[in-house]
Amino acid sequence: MNMKYNPFQFPSLSLAAMVAIMAIVVMTLVAELNGGFKGVLADLTGHHWVSKGLLALGIFLVTWLVSALGLKGEPQKTRAWTLATVGVSLLGIVVIFLFYSVIF
């Protein structure tokens, strides 16, 4: 296998964005349902929201750089990666909004 490492390609960035967004949604829901987890997040930086943001940024960077080892920048698949990212984003928005509406 002779594949040059190239992190500057859409599939890796798209996957990293999706994983980061999913992580934000999961951290948000779990923190509201489990006070212990919210406390751990708050202890990390002093505020649970700051920790969620920094963790999401870290997850994005790690997923991006690691997935670039295996994924290739195939232009014909850009549309599929785009639609997946849009779908995950919209789903994340709906889940967060409905969650807070239901627990109110």
Place this chain on the structure above:
Amino acid sequence: MDIVLRGLHVALGELSLLFIIWALVEVAWGPLGRGVLRAKIASLTGTILIFAHWLVSGWYYVAYYGPEVKPIIKAGPWPWAHAIFMESKEHIFLFLPFLALLLLFLIWKHGDKLREERGLRFSIFAVGGVTLFVFVLMITAGFLISSGYRIAVP
């Protein structure tokens, strides 16, 4: 200090939205040469402003909104303004930097193909569309949250 941060919060949010819209308008024209350069500069500026907005708004949220504004809204006639809209807003906002980075990448990496590749423009408008949708949600939620505060303070 809180009034400065609140002003910066609104200003950076609106400016970043304007630059993202500018980038998408440039792409819509199928740009060449200077048009590509403008799209790149607009998307880069918009992305930098979103990160600056994250920093400033986070500071305001942690230092002032949480201890001073939140208790007033929760005790007022519109407690849902915080419980539903602020809670949703602060978490959905975190999607924005990642969506902006994707948009920035698509425009910078493929700037020379923006004119001829419709598939590429589709991807830019799809990611840009979700980004704008998140901005609209932020503005709407912001209006309801600040109204929830105003209605709670006689």
